[in-house]
Amino acid sequence: MAEVMVPIGPQHPALKEPVNFRIYVEGEKIVRLELDLSYNHRGIEKAAEERNFIRVLPLLERVCGICSHSHATAFVKGIEEIMGLEVPARGQYIRTIIAELERMHSHLLWLGVAAHEIGFNTLLMWTWRDREAVLDTLEEMSGNRVHYNMNEIGGVRLDLSEKQVEAAQQRLPVLEERIAQYVDMVSHQETMLLRFRGVGKLSKEEILKYGTVGPTARASGVDYDVRRDDPYLVYDEVPWNVVTDSSGDVYGRTKVRIGELSESLKIVRHCIENLPGGPIRVTSAPKAAPKGEILSRYEAPRGELAHFIRTNGTDKADRLDIRTPTLANWTSVAKALVNQNLADIPVIVAAIDPCLSCTSRMTVIDTGTMAQGSISWEELVRKCRARYGTEVQP
């Protein structure tokens, strides 16, 4: 049978690294995949060399709109280590609270998107409603729903007041109840079992070979979490567990993410209840950092994020090299897709959480006739649902 190329993208609005990947299919089976990542390349790494530490933080938050705290924290904790600054405990606790709330909102978002890809829109609506509660907490604490801008070299920008803590505490039981419901749901919900089980399987060996990180790796039994393996912030003081699963398919990744939701909630609760007093930042952080280099790692919601920072004695970084988790995961997606059904593309690609939530366009080229046409992501999703008989009324 002739090979057919299906290029996906470039319009994947919700990607940090919007990609165009050409998928070669034989009939319904995927043969291989090629990548092109440049659509959202803006040149942040170059700009980071030209702006001082104060100005570069807002820029780094905007590398990605979902892991904005991750990028800023990875950078400040690296710079602080080079400077030899000791951040006050209260500052570290507040950073951890924001980080874990961010993880919760990201995982809820993902759960909804994954549910949407399989036609289970009820869950999409539920998770996004619950996500609003998390965003409300974040907004109360930081003043913004998405870009919190909480970090500063040497601490955090805003303190938590009694009132904010109370309001957050009131929301936690509600969220806990909802998360328990999801834990329960994932174990027996028919649609999820049907569409997630056995799809996009990656063995432990493959995960290690392709350098996959984050929940995708943990779902295949790779016990790798930077929060425990190279503790930063206050993760070594707070009781929590690394969630792993052994199934290695999309179902496993769902279970891991839902498990991490409850772990994050636990961490947030612990931090809020044990919030130490004292200052939230060092009194006078130096403007310039001494010469040095550091590999700052951070467990972002999607996996290990690495910032390689080199400073040269001025108030600007000499070089900032960012490796985002999604970039590390693409290699394994290419692998996971081989021999799968064309109809499973959305759910497998979504399973590494590049958040394919908005509309995307695809171009279908038949290599026989070179005829070219575009179908939207929605159409593809609809086709997939039709194939699996899970089509709901559009």
Add this chain to the structure above:
Amino acid sequence: MTGDPQSLSQRLATWARVKSPWVTVFNSGACNACDIEIIACLMPRFDVERFGILAKGSPRHADILIVTGAVTRKQASRLLRVWEQIPEPKYVIACGACGAGGGVFQGLYHVVGDVGTVIPVDMYVAGCPPRPDEIINAVVACLNLMKEDLAQGGKEWRRKAGDTDRKETTPGTVAKDVRV
């Protein structure tokens, strides 16, 4: 816009368009947050569908194009193409600080500029990112603009003397030099 604006068919089309505008979202190099906030508009808390606003995948079905983010070099030609595919009358909302002026990405080597350098923009939404209610407000304001345009017989009335539309003076071209 073709036809007599007062004809029955035109009035009917406008009525339908204003009652239920279809929106398509294009990420031209945004950081994602704006997109996420737009999706949040569709969700239970804000639920724009109760106003008849529908998010659509294909630009060919859309009345309003919401563009998020500064335009990267690679996306500039794609943005133009998507814009050209939208049937008249088309309206463009540039979402966020990036869409309005480049935001934090102003002047980076792989960024062409704000949305206005590539396609004509009818409305800007401030914020980084704007809250979902602000986005809804922008869409509603855009509908009023639509009605107003129709009464005036086109978009020309909004143009002040001496105004040049960057897109229309040089069709199909965008700033070529890199600003760093």
Add this chain to the structure above:
Amino acid sequence: MTAQLTMEQVSGALKEYGSAEQVRKNRIRVSTDTQKILSAIKAAQQFLDCDHLILISCTDDTGSFGLTYHLTGPHRTVISLAVAVPRESPQVFSVSDILPPAAIYERQIHDLFGIVFSGHPGLSKLMLNEDWPDGEYPLRKDWKPNKANSYGGAAQGGT
């Protein structure tokens, strides 16, 4: 998670490739040269159990480029293998056959710094747009936009 690697273990396993230096409590840096990088990575995989490539970082050190391969394994100690690639002939062996994730990082570095990875299966453009001029590498320190050049962005068509 197994016990962290000690300085002795690392310098013992990699002594023929260069001197090791403890740069952080869990990070050991070994400087080697471009000819030996492939075998150094193989040795790290074999004797030090390194199974995960965190990233390949690239820096412009005027006169040469510094490539650092950050590896880790179940011991969670980061082994940084550093090489200096001469600026005049920026060429180094690709490690993508022994470390598959390296392929995508190498394409990125090729785009932004212009380092050629010999033996790479497909060094095509990844980060920059398709009509970006050849021979311009934006992350090099001496790169300045050339007013005479077109950097793309106005192309019609494309996917």
